[in-house]
Amino acid sequence: MKPIDLFVIEYRLHGKPKSFIIRTKLMNNTEAWQWASCDAGLVPIPKPGRPPLKRFSKPxxxxxxxxxxxxxESSALTWDEEHSNDREHSGL
Structure with a gap:
């Protein structure tokens, strides 16, 4: 089974909580700060397969x-047929 490459990034922008989910092969603290800066609108989002135009450090x-x-890492969703049938019959 292929490893999950979905990550949740949470941060604060001027004190207000923000979060988003991103699909990427590599995630570490440096990458998280870069992606949070992109989400906040501070730097442009790079085109797929290309490095960012400008790197934003933590400071x-x-x-x-x-x-x-x-x-x-985002939680893996496990589909359970038994519970999905319960949901169908319960009217949810």
Whole structure:
């Protein structure tokens, strides 16, 4: 089974909580700060397969109001036929 390459990134922009999900092969703290800066509109989103035009470091992002960047792998969804049938019969 292929590993999941979906990540949840949570951060604050001028004190307000923000979050998004991104599909990428590589995720670490540096990448999370870069993607949070893209989501906040500070840098353009790079075209697929190309490196970013400008890298935003943690100190640079913090100057523009991005703080508390955290990331984690997205949870894998396991489809359970038994429970899906229960849902159909319960009217949900």
């Amino acid at each position: 640079m992002a913090e100057r523009f109001g991005v703080t508390d960047v955290r990331w984690r």
